[in-house]
Amino acid sequence: MSNNGIPRLSVSEVAQIVDLAYEDSGSDLLALGVGQAKAFHSVDQEVGRLFANHMSNLSREAFPWSAVHTAPEWGALFNTFLKDSSCASGPVILYGVDGVSIQLNTVVQIGVVQYRVTAEKTIVGGEVSLDVIALSPGLSGNFVEGTVVNLATPVAGVDASGIVGPGGLVGGADTEELVPFRDRTVASLRVAPGGGNDDDYVRWALEVPGVxxxxxxxxxxxDGTVVVRFMMDETYADGIPTEADEQTVLNYLRRHWDDSLGRFIGYPVHMDGKVYAWAPVAKPLNFQISGLDPVTEAVKSAISAQLKDLIRREGAPGAEIHPSWCWEAISLATGERKHVLTFPTDPFTTQRGEIATFGGVSYAAT
Structure with missing residues (x-):
């Protein structure tokens, strides 16, 4: 077995497999009264099938757009690396008696997700804002401002619960999945690094966990500025990043470590103060459908999923969503037989800094 998980068989190993196949399957077939020729023929078919599957696996790994086991190696070849998971962080507000200190590494939790306090602070005016970071990485650590947070262990003089502070707990991301990673690899293959050209900015932004x-x-x-707008579709319901996310991406664009080069890279020094990482302004698209058949929750859910996918594929700052694309997406929903799209009837347009987001679907009987 090779390091990347693809079997590499020696000649002696192949011979051993064939011998065992004849001994096992051939003997079993002969015991059932099947003729020797037919028994050996069946074994030959099975051996042929096994090697055909093996060659199919090898051919799949031969290209970066289809590789599974060797996808990380293909990515590294084109300076693209799998995005690791990351821990959510941000402020929480606790309440209690003035003068009581909240110690470093005090644990708070939201449901089963736990966070530790990163710096000791003292309650003043009945409350204290604490910076926390999740103990485990992943999307599950992200919560919006105002979410109730609880102390994992009681602290004398401190209320048992508080809330998530301004900006929310953000930055948590799961390990990048195979398909988007391969897409980034292929995109890197198609464009050459240019020391801060448009492709570099996009590639760098996409390297940030959650983007x-x-x-x-x-x-x-x-004049002379570059605005990088980005989305975090897996992190937030509408995909719109927070101010904290904007700062994280800007910091990465400015300077980050490149494993393949063994040094820090980023946008050119003369661009400092001229590069911006901004979230697009959401422009919800509220779909209207009449005459749906059949009218079931399963079909409606499938329609919403297809329309969300459409917006994610086609939505971009300054782009259009055409009604014909919406008709097609709805028709692809599992179980849908017929419908009439009553909105949009004209292309849904967004301006330079806007992006279409899913605003929901309303249904009329006729």
Whole structure:
């Protein structure tokens, strides 16, 4: 077995497999009264099938757009690396008696997700804002401002519960999945690094955990500036990043470690102060459908899933969503037989800094 998980068989191993197949399957077939020729023929078929599958696996691994076991090696070849999972962090507010200190590494939790306090602070005016970070990485650590948070262990003089502070707990991301990683690898193959060209900015933004889409806007905030707008579709319901996410991406664009080069890279020094990482402004698209058949929750759920996928594929700052694309997406929903799309009837357009988001679907009987 090779390091990447693909079997590499020696000649002696192949011979051993064939011998065992004849001894086992051939003997079993002969014991059932099957003729010797037919028994050996059946074994030959099975051996042929096994080797055909093996060759199919090898051919799949031969290309970066289809590789599974060797996908990380293909990515590294084109300076693309799997995004690790990351821990959510942010402020929480606890309440209690003035003068009581909340110690470093005090644990708070939301459901089963736990966080530790990263710096000791003292309650003043009945409350204290604490910076916390999740103990485990993943999307499950992200929560919006105002979510109730509880102390894992009681602390004298401190209320048992508090809330998530301004900006929320953000930045948690799961390990990148295979398909988007391969897409980034192929994109890197198609474009050459240019020391800060548009492709570099997009590629760098997509390397940040949680970022799923990114675009550049040359001179987007004045002459000589570059605005990088990005989305985090797996992190937030509408995909719109927070201010904390904007700062994280900007820091990465400015300077980050490149494993293949063994040094820090980023946008050119003369661009400092001229590069911006911004979240697009959401422009919800509220679909209206009449005459749906059949009218079931399963069909409605399938329609919503297809329309969300459409918006994610086609949505971009300054782009259009055409009604014909919506008709097609709805028709692809499992169980849908017929419908009439009553909105949008014209292309749904977004301006330079806007992006279409899913606003829901309303249904009429006729």
């Amino acid at each position: 799923t889409r990114a675009w550049t806007d040359a001179h987007g905030n004045g």
